[in-house]
Each structure stands twice: as structure tokens, then as C-alpha cells.
Amino acid sequence: MADPMNIIVLSRNSKLYSTSRIVEAGRERGHTMRVVDPLRCYVKISAHRPEVHYKGQIIESPHAIIPRIGASVTFYGTAVLRQFEMMGVFPLNESVAISRSRDKLRSMQLLARKGIGLPVTGFAYSPDDNEDMINLVGGAPLVIKLLEGTQGRGVVLAETNKAAESVIDAFHGLKAYFLTQEFIKEAGGSDIRCFVVGERVVASMIRQAKEGEFRSNVHRGGSARAIRITPEERSTAVRAAKIMGLNVAGVDIMRSNHGPVVLEVNSSPGLEGIEGATNKDIAGSMIQFIEKSAKQGKTRTKGRG
Ligand code: ADP
Ligand code: MG
Numbered sequence: 305m306a307d308p309m310n311i312i313v314l315s316r317n318s319k320l321y322s323t324s325r326i327v328e329a330g331r332e333r334g335h336t337m338r339v340v341d342p343l344r345c346y347v348k349i350s351a352h353r354p355e356v357h358y359k360g361q362i363i364e365s366p367h368a369i370i371p372r373i374g375a376s377v378t379f380y381g382t383a384v385l386r387q388f389e390m391m392g393v394f395p396l397n398e399s400v401a402i403s404r405s406r407d408k409l410r411s412m413q414l415l416a417r418k419g420i421g422l423p424v425t426g427f428a429y430s431p432d433d434n435e436d437m438i439n440l441v442g443g444a445p446l447v448i449k450l451l452e453g454t455q456g457r458g459v460v461l462a463e464t465n466k467a468a469e470s471v472i473d474a475f476h477g478l479k480a481y482f483l484t485q486e487f488i489k490e491a492g493g494s495d496i497r498c499f500v501v502g503e504r505v506v507a508s509m510i511r512q513a514k515e516g517e518f519r520s521n522v523h524r525g526g527s528a529r530a531i532r533i534t535p536e537e538r539s540t541a542v543r544a545a546k547i548m549g550l551n552v553a554g555v556d557i558m559r560s561n562h563g564p565v566v567l568e569v570n571s572s573p574g575l576e577g578i579e580g581a582t583n584k585d586i587a588g589s590m591i592q593f594i595e596k597s598a599k600q601g602k603t604r605t606k607g608r609g
Pocket of ligand 2: 455
């Protein structure tokens with residue numbers, strides 16, 4: 305057993321499956337686990353002694369911090385995490401990496417730069433470029449995605465160029481950023497979630513869209529089961545997490561006829577679906593990674609960048 309540590313889980317709700325599993329896994333391994341709501345943390349910024357306060361009390365430096373920061377609180381949550389990093393606390397995922405992963409476009413550019421397979425993707429600002437946006441990705445059928453969507457909401461399959469133009473017009477009318485993307489038909493409505501912990505895929509599951517739907521999100525009625533992935537898929541997932549600078553990541557991959565393509569990299573991947581589908585103790589893997597890696601002052605960026 306590793307030396308007992310004080311570990312803080314930054315999460316809005318201790319009753320969430322993922323949060324409570326992480327707490328349970330830590331306690332099983334002899335650590336002191338505390339859940340802290342990032343929105344109730346406030347910080348004292350001063351040159352020599354950065355502090356984080358919580359509900360009237362100063363928080364003593366823990367040995368490690370596990371950020372579970374939801375997309376809707378990224379700005380404030382990463383600021384709090386950065387403050388802990390300035391105190392030298394080891395974060396399971398660093399604030400800069402989380403911010404980076406929350407920008408879909410930036411993430412795709414970073415992955416593309418390092419040669420990771422991606423669906424061909426277009427992005428434009430002006431409605432004058434609508435037609436080119438469609439042609440850029442090979443015309444219909446194509447996928448149009450809101451940049452800020454989650455759980456499959458805001459992801460549309462346009463079967464004809466006419467339909468694509470209408471959707472693009474509608475998104476422009478809403479002043480929303482979106483991208484166009486090659487439709488990976490051959491994936492047959494499935495994608496693969498690879499759960500990466502420290503350069504290893506510790507679990508993987510395939511999600512299949514329900515009949516008549518192309519989006520495999522569980523929120524859209526998709527179902528999940530464990531799957532063995534290929535070595536190429538494994539290395540793609542590990543490399544994608546590494547490029548993003550994430551120790552823990554949910555990397556979503558589709559099987560295209562030009563090899564595995566990465567759809568997105570999630571910095572706070574949920575545990576419920578994948579622990580359920582694979583029967584693996586993923587929360588335990590996260591704690592073990594911290595036991596191996598957490599050292600005071602060993603945070604890579606100390607909140608820089
Ligand atoms: P979200 O962040 O809302 O989950 P995704 O980009 O992951 O958005 O898309 C949701 C789902 O739609 C994916 O899990 C996948 O099943 C399907 N999908 C997304 N992009 C494509 C594509 N280019 N080709 C085929 N299916 C896609
Ligand atoms: Mg998704």
C-alpha cells in the first residue's frame with residue numbers, strides 16, 4: 305500500500321456516480337478523501353502565499369487534487385484548480401489541459417498537427433462561405449455540429465446539400481459557431497470510448513446508436529458494451545490524451561475506412577457507463593496513478609500558461 309494521502313475531489317456534487325466512486329476507491333486504498341465544490345472555493349492571490357478558502361476556512365494543501373469540472377463551470381473551476389497548482393499541489397489533470405480540451409476546434413487543430421486521424425472538418429465565419437464549407441468536407445451526406453454542444457445535442461446529419469444549407473443558415477441566424485464534418489457512414493452509428501489513465505487505455509467500450517439514429521450518445525438512446533480495441537486504436541487514444549496534456553481522458557474514436565479517427569477528447573470522462581459496461585475498477589486506476597505520480601511541487605505547469 306502507498307502512503308496515505310489527503311486528496312481533494314473538486315466536484316459540484318458528491319452524490320454523482322463518478323465522484324462517489326472516486327471517493328470510495330481512495331478510501332479503500334487508505335487515503336483521506338474530501339469533496340469540495342469548486343464554486344464555493346475562493347482564492348487569495350498574493351505574491352508569496354497563494355491560498356484557497358472554502359466556506360470560511362483556509363484549505364490546507366492536499367497531496368493531490370482530482371478535478372471533476374463540468375463544462376458549464378470551466379472558467380471558474382479551472383481558476384480554482386490553477387490556484388491549487390500555484391500552491392504546488394499535484395492535479396490529476398492540469399488546468400491548462402482542461403481548458404485546452406474544452407475548445408473543440410483548438411483540440412482538433414492540436415491533434416491534427418501531430419498526425420492524429422480526424423474526420424475531415426471545416427470551419428468558417430462568414431455566411432458567404434457556406435457553399436465552400438459543404439464542399440470542403442466532400443458534400444452531402446455531412447455532419448454539422450455546434451461548437452458548444454454536448455450529449456449529441458447540436459449534432460445534425462444533413463443528407464443533401466440543400467438540407468445542409470438550411471441547417472447552416474439556421475445556425476448562422478442563431479449566431480452560433482459550428483463546424484462541418486465528413487460523415488463517417490461506415491461506423492454504422494457506433495463509436496468507441498477509450499478511457500485513458502497515464503499512457504494506458506484502462507477500459508474501452510463501444511456505443512451503438514439506437515435504430516434509425518446516427519448518434520451513439522447514451523443520452524440519445526445509445527447502448528454500450530465492452531470491446532477489445534486494436535493496437536492502432538490503443539495508440540491513437542494514448543497519443544491523443546498525451547497531446548492534450550491529459551493524464552486522464554475519455555477519447556472517443558470512430559472506425560472509418562481511413563483508420564481510427566478521433567471525435568473528441570473529454571477531460572472529465574464519466575465512470576458510470578464504462579465501469580458498468582466493463583466491470584473494471586477505473587476509479588481505482590485513477591487513485592493508483594496518483595499514488596505513483598503525486599509529489600509536492602511536481603505539477604508540471606504550476607498554473608503557468
Ligand atoms: P457531443 O459532444 O455532443 O457528444 P460528438 O461530436 O461526440 O458530440 O457527436 C455525437 C455523436 O454523433 C457521436 O458519438 C457519433 O456517434 C456521432 N457523430 C459525430 N460526428 C460524426 C461523424 N463525423 N460521422 C458519423 N457520426 C458522427
Ligand atoms: Mg460525444
